[in-house]
Amino acid sequence: MTGIGNELNHEQAVVDVLYARLDELREATRGRLRDVRLQGAVGTHQNRSERDAFATLYEDRAAQLDAVEERLAFGRLDLAGDEVRYVGRIGLNDAEHRGILTDWRAPAAEAFYRATALHPADVVRRRHLVTKGRSVTGIEDEVLDLDSEIEASSLSGEGALLASMAAGRTGRMTDIVATIQSEQDRIIRSELTGTLVVQGGPGTGKTAVALHRAAYLLYAHRRLLERSGVLLVGPNRAFLRYIDQVLPSLGETGVVATTIAELIPGVEASGTDEPFVAHVKGRGLWRRVIRRAVRARERVPAADLPVRVEGHDYEIRRRDVRDAIARARRSHKPHNEARTTFVKDMLGRLADQVTDVDGARLAAEDRTGLIEELRAHREVRVALNLAWFPITPQKLLEDLYAKPHRLAEAAPELNDAERALLRRAPGSVWTESDVPLLDEAYELLGEDDALARAEAAQAAAAEAEALEHARNVLASGAADTMIQVDAETLAARFASTGPSLTTAERAAADRRWTFGHVVVDEAQELSPMAWHALVRRVPTRSMTVVGDVAQTSSPAGARDWSAMLTPLLRENWRLTELTVSYRTPATVADTAQRVARAGGLPVSDLVAARDVDDALAVVRVDGGEVSVAAVAHEAATLAKEFVEPEAGRVAVIAPAHQVPVLAGAVDRALPAALGEAEAERIGAQRPEDRQVTVLGPRETKGLEFDAVVLVEPAGIAAGPGALSDLYVSMTRPTQRLVVVHTEDLPEGFTA
Numbered sequence: 037m038t039g040i041g042n043e044l045n046h047e048q049a050v051v052d053v054l055y056a057r058l059d060e061l062r063e064a065t066r067g068r069l070r071d072v073r074l075q076g077a078v079g080t081h082q083n084r085s086e087r088d089a090f091a092t093l094y095e096d097r098a099a100q101l102d103a104v105e106e107r108l109a110f111g112r113l114d115l116a117g118d119e120v121r122y123v124g125r126i127g128l129n130d131a132e133h134r135g136i137l138t139d140w141r142a143p144a145a146e147a148f149y150r151a152t153a154l155h156p157a158d159v160v161r162r163r164h165l166v167t168k169g170r171s172v173t174g175i176e177d178e179v180l181d182l183d184s185e186i187e188a189s190s191l192s193g194e195g196a197l198l199a200s201m202a203a204g205r206t207g208r209m210t211d212i213v214a215t216i217q218s219e220q221d222r223i224i225r226s227e228l229t230g231t232l233v234v235q236g237g238p239g240t241g242k243t244a245v246a247l248h249r250a251a252y253l254l255y256a257h258r259r260l261l262e263r264s265g266v267l268l269v270g271p272n273r274a275f276l277r278y279i280d281q282v283l284p285s286l287g288e289t290g291v292v293a294t295t296i297a298e299l300i301p302g303v304e305a306s307g308t309d310e311p312f313v314a315h316v317k318g319r320g321l322w323r324r325v326i327r328r329a330v331r332a333r334e335r336v337p338a339a340d341l342p343v344r345v346e347g348h349d350y351e352i353r354r355r356d357v358r359d360a361i362a363r364a365r366r367s368h369k370p371h372n373e374a375r376t377t378f379v380k381d382m383l384g385r386l387a388d389q390v391t392d393v394d395g396a397r398l399a400a401e402d403r404t405g406l407i408e409e410l411r412a413h414r415e416v417r418v419a420l421n422l423a424w425f426p427i428t429p430q431k432l433l434e435d436l437y438a439k440p441h442r443l444a445e446a447a448p449e450l451n452d453a454e455r456a457l458l459r460r461a462p463g464s465v466w467t468e469s470d471v472p473l474l475d476e477a478y479e480l481l482g483e484d485d486a487l488a489r490a491e492a493a494q495a496a497a498a499e500a501e502a503l504e505h506a507r508n509v510l511a512s513g514a515a516d517t518m519i520q521v522d523a524e525t526l527a528a529r530f531a532s533t534g535p536s537l538t539t540a541e542r543a544a545a546d547r548r549w550t551f552g553h554v555v556v557d558e559a560q561e562l563s564p565m566a567w568h569a570l571v572r573r574v575p576t577r578s579m580t581v582v583g584d585v586a587q588t589s590s591p592a593g594a595r596d597w598s599a600m601l602t603p604l605l606r607e608n609w610r611l612t613e614l615t616v617s618y619r620t621p622a623t624v625a626d627t628a629q630r631v632a633r634a635g636g637l638p639v640s641d642l643v644a645a646r647d648v649d650d651a652l653a654v655v656r657v658d659g660g661e662v663s664v665a666a667v668a669h670e671a672a673t674l675a676k677e678f679v680e681p682e683a684g685r686v687a688v689i690a691p692a693h694q695v696p697v698l699a700g701a702v703d704r705a706l707p708a709a710l711g712e713a714e715a716e717r718i719g720a721q722r723p724e725d726r727q728v729t730v731l732g733p734r735e736t737k738g739l740e741f742d743a744v745v746l747v748e749p750a751g752i753a754a755g756p757g758a759l760s761d762l763y764v765s766m767t768r769p770t771q772r773l774v775v776v777h778t779e780d781l782p783e784g785f786t787a
């Protein structure tokens with residue numbers, strides 16, 4: 037047996053023990069779950085809800101244990117003094133409660149990602165375990181002894197890292213726990229408080245880091261974050277789908293993932309605005325506009341208004357309305373709630389217009405009766421409604437868009453042309469840029485609230501009772517060590533109406549939920565109004581914001597973090613940068629950077645972790661528009677080289693108007709290149725999973741492919757997203773970029 041063979045055998049034995057323990061825990065958890073279920077729906081309501089709650093916790097634990105099967109253990113630290121520590125996806129103890137696997141997020145695992153030859157932190161050797169299924173197939177060592185002869189590279193676990201970069205893409209992002217680099221680890225473990233902005237060029241791992249940070253924070257601050265929840269905001273559903281396996285593979289399922297378009301429960305925003313309209317709607321001045329629009333529904337009449345009720349003459353006096361409005365506003369309640377104060381005040385003032393025969397105020401009893409009489413009277417109701425109009429957020433915004441005089445009154449900052457662009461018939465479909473405006477309106481108007489408040493009071497009482505009960509259950513030892521749970525979490529389960537209502541589900545259904553932490557990806561695309569809507573959801577301002585201001589395609593988005601965030605967060609944010617690209621081969625990354633710089637984009641410095649042979653090819657085709665046949669040929673050739681049944685993805689990225697024609701041509705070219713059966717297999721895949729696909733530049737944001745055919749760069753740069761779209765398109769491939777063009781290439785393309 038060779039030395040390496042011995043080492044492999046040894047590590048295999050360790051890994052076998054770890055998987056055996058995992059299997060044991062899975063079995064035990066399932067056993068508990070079976071026991072709880074077997075007890076059935078008997079006993080008191082409290083017994084049942086308690087059992088349901090435990091069943092859910094066991095289910096969660098079972099799901100977590102199932103999710104960590106792949107690469108359960110991936111690292112080993114040999115520390116000074118002969119201590120050996122294995123690092124993995126979760127922490128495991130043996131039956132005697134001795135730690136046998138350290139969770140990658142635990143402080144004890146930090147050195148695995150951070151130790152360097154210069155700062156070894158007691159680490160003598162770092163070992164990466166390469167596994168396939170449950171077998172150890174390789175090991176990679178770094179000796180961190182200063183006297184060691186081995187020169188450490190600046191990348192840690194370089195072999196494992198390069199292998200993962202070269203692996204065929206599946207269309208779903210995978211976690212990077214085994215190969216997190218130290219600049220990434222520093223961000224992942226950065227403190228919870230305040231807003232952390234991560235700027236970095238394409239492929240530097242911003243998305244990966246943001247997701248691992250969410251998992252880390254949930255681990256390090258579980259008590260706080262499990263109850264308040266973590267919100268993850270992505271640019272669109274396709275992107276959320278691309279990343280949706282990462283957190284579960286890290287054992288975390290409780291994060292609410294959403295987009296700006298879906299931020300308000302019950303509001304469906306499926307429309308899209310023209311870029312210029314989106315730009316206008318994104319401007320911060322809308323906070324003032326919406327406020328004015330609300331104020332316009334609180335209005336002193338032009339003249340005193342006489343009304344006759346049950347034989348008495350009253351006057352709705354301008355002065356009274358003015359005073360009652362001022363008083364209701366001083367309550368600082370939202371408009372629809374403050375209306376109660378206004379109406380009560382006005383009815384009192386009207387009742388005071390009636391005196392008894394001696395000119396004295398009425399007795400309290402008579403006065404109450406009179407007020408109810410006035411309240412029920414139609415004319416009074418109409419007059420008071422005109423003075424303080426109850427209105428929904430949707431109607432308020434619809435009126436602004438549909439009635440030019442309303443918009444002119446509320447938005448003097450906008451010029452005639454801008455206001456004309458916003459014109460829309462009532463009932464039109466909502467767009468993503470409407471959502472932050474609606475959210476603002478919800479804030480100022482209040483929800484239609486009486487019912488919600490009664491429910492909230494009831495829920496609070498139930499929660500207090502449940503907490504008391506949960507403390508008793510925990511004190512009695514009924515919960516066991518299979519699930520680690522605190523009284524508050526258990527109580528939340530007891531108090532919820534059904535067994536499956538988790539924090540994430542409750543948060544997703546409640547517009548006013550405030551989260552413990554918010555993670556924003558592709559954050560450069562957010563408008564000032566979208567930022568307001570988000571910040572409202574995290575009063576502590578604890579956020580992780582990742583993006584690249586050189587990739588901004590939304591006209592309302594950010595070109596400069598400080599300009600976007602300082603007005604909102606003052607100095608309560610910190611900027612950090614990622615500088616190494618783990619996606620794009622150096623030749624491609626360098627070319628993309630030159631093009632972006634030549635066009636004046638605010639590009640971050642970027643060094644590619646590796647280069648690949650033949651990473652860039654340029655094909656010039658003569659003729660008017662790029663020949664469809666040439667593109668289809670290149671796509672089919674790349675498909676043949678890169679697409680396998682399990683992995684490998686090829687994208688054609690083209691100016692949006694060419695996408696349909698090219699998609700048809702590429703489909704027709706596949707059978708000849710791949711064979712009928714393979715072409716048919718790909719043809720049957722769902723559009724978002726297609727291994728060979730044709731997309732416009734916008735749709736590729738945040739995604740990646742093994743190989744990309746880039747069609748007519750000058751055409752993409754002339755499109756709505758200009759050079760940013762081209763920069764995004766050029767930086768999608770992990771292996772090869774083939775450029776097909778007829779027009780001249782944009783400046784910077786050739787060195």
Ligand SMILES: Nc1ncnc2c1ncn2[C@@H]1O[C@H](COP(=O)(O)OP(=O)(O)OP(=O)(O)O)[C@@H](O)[C@H]1O
Binds near residue numbers: 200240241737
């Ligand atoms: N430490 C790492 N180990 C292995 N792979 C990594 C590492 N960091 C990043 N990657 C991989 O690099 C690719 C790019 O990562 P990611 O999508 O997070 O980059 P990004 O900065 O968000 O890119 P973009 O700006 O284009 O959205 C992904 O495949 C990711 O898994």
